[in-house]
Amino acid sequence: MNLVSTSSENTIQPYRNPGLNKIYNLLFCDNVDLYKSETQSADYPWSILLSDSPDPKALMAVAADGSLESRQKMLAYNRLLAKGFPINSRVLLGVIIEVGLADGLDVLAAFHDGTCRYINHSENVLIWDTQTEQSNQLVSQLFADSIGVVSRIGPWDKERTTFPGQGMVKLTFLVSDGLYFGQGPFSVLQNDAMGGPVINSGIQLMSYLIDQTNQQ
Incomplete structure (x- = not known):
């Protein structure tokens, strides 16, 4: 199971520039707090992805939404995995x-x-x-x-x-x-x-x- 970090301090820092470290860690879609600090939007799909207690069915809908960015879909999958929901597909x-x-x-x-x-x-x-x-x-x-x-x-x-x-x-x-x-x-x-x-x-x-x- 892929683990999603829930602490904004738990990031890997390969660069001297803190802004680049944030960009680097955002690539992996595994730190919810980083996305919360980066995204102020309350619109779909962020309203679901950044929720403290997202509904699993809503997360699955986001993951299956072909109109969304790949990183948004990956974040949805990671949040599901962190909650213990098995993913049977390999995308x-x-x-x-x-x-x-x-x-x-x-x-x-x-x-x-x-x-x-x-x-x-x-x-x-x-x-x-x-x-x-x-x-x-x-x-x-x-x-x-x-x-x-x-x-x-x-x-x-x-x-x-x-x-x-x-x-x-x-x-x-x-x-x-x-x-x-x-x-x-x-x-x-x-x-x-x-x-x-x-x-x-x-x-x-x-x-x-x-x-x-x-x-x-």
């Missing part, structure tokens, strides 16, 4: 690739709805909410490669682990029935039959996003 909603470098942490997050976030080791952030045909193709490829991993491993049954150290890479998969992840030396996982395609697809997506931003 991949997000892929997060973290690479530990000598001078910081690179993080690429891609979501099923085509949105992406990239935080680099120099503490710059790229927010991608404008989808293009090519970005959608690159995200779709990353998800196709990631599903191959998710289908062969199981969900993590403890709280989320910290970010990888220098020379390491961590692959996190946000799935409806829990958080899945794998971690190891970058040089090893890049040549791994399961992890390699995910890393290489992530590199292609990251390069495209950076190029598009530099052209603006």
